Amino acid sequence: MAKPLVAVLSGAGISTDSGIPDYRGPNGLWRRDPEAEKLVTYAYYMGDPEIRRRSWQMRRKNRALTAEPNAAHRAVAELERSGVPVRVLTQNVDGLHQRAGLPDRKVLELHGNVREFVCTKCHARGPMEDALARVEAGEDDPPCLECGGILKSATVMFGQSLDPVVLGEALSISKACTVFIAVGSTLQVQPAAGLAGVAADHGARLTIVNAEPTPYDDLAAEVVREPIGTALPGLLSALAGQYGG
Numbered sequence: 001m002a003k004p005l006v007a008v009l010s011g012a013g014i015s016t017d018s019g020i021p022d023y024r025g026p027n028g029l030w031r032r033d034p035e036a037e038k039l040v041t042y043a044y045y046m047g048d049p050e051i052r053r054r055s056w057q058m059r060r061k062n063r064a065l066t067a068e069p070n071a072a073h074r075a076v077a078e079l080e081r082s083g084v085p086v087r088v089l090t091q092n093v094d095g096l097h098q099r100a101g102l103p104d105r106k107v108l109e110l111h112g113n114v115r116e117f118v119c120t121k122c123h124a125r126g127p128m129e130d131a132l133a134r135v136e137a138g139e140d141d142p143p144c145l146e147c148g149g150i151l152k153s154a155t156v157m158f159g160q161s162l163d164p165v166v167l168g169e170a171l172s173i174s175k176a177c178t179v180f181i182a183v184g185s186t187l188q189v190q191p192a193a194g195l196a197g198v199a200a201d202h203g204a205r206l207t208i209v210n211a212e213p214t215p216y217d218d219l220a221a222e223v224v225r226e227p228i229g230t231a232l233p234g235l236l237s238a239l240a241g242q243y244g245g
């Protein structure tokens with residue numbers, strides 16, 4: 001029997017056990033605090049040096065840079081190691097799937113990542129720790145060393161489009177997969193959320209693991225409300241038993 005392709009769409013809920021709050025979801029911290037939301041809104045960031053200074057101070061304290069993967073991240077990495085083809089589409093920017101052992105090429109980061117900085121002018125990139133070291137050393141809004149442009153984290157801010165290459169690849173995976181598991185996502189932020197619908201339309205078996213109802217629950221073959229940290233390892237080890245080896 002041909003091996004299935006398992007697609008896992010992960011949202012903020014998979015990382016809350018790692019101590020990372022939901023920042024950007026519909027009820028996330030940023031949405032509830034207009035001043036905080038400005039720090040991650042592209043037009044404000046580009047237009048106001050004070051917003052950038054506060055953003056760099058926020059990045060210094062970003063828990064995502066020091067958080068550890070939890071049982072759910074490890075379960076996804078273990079499924080991949082069991083021989084089942086797995087691709088992760090994540091709305092998270094914390095890099096915890098990779099830190100749990102999943103190869104970089106298996107993870108599509110729909111909203112970018114916090115491990116790197118990027119220049120808004122020449123698109124030069126580098127490790128976030130290099131930019132933060134400059135902030136620690138006294139540059140409160142460090143400019144690009146290549147071109148003098150404004151630097152930001154390599155995340156997709158509010159008001160920015162998703163990378164069309166990443167999104168195109170996510171669509172292809174959603175169409176091709178046999179199993180699509182949406183975990184810890186309210187499935188309310190487009191276009192990422194629509195991937196669950198695309199997968200179901202193309203015949204994938206849709207499983208939703210989320211504490212709250214989502215707009216796609218009716219399309220799902222299975223809806224799981226139990227805590228992700230215990231529910232996902234069980235679900236994925238059953239898949240590994242079925243398809244792995």
Ligand SMILES: [Zn+2]
Binds near residue numbers: 146
């Ligand atoms: Zn530059």
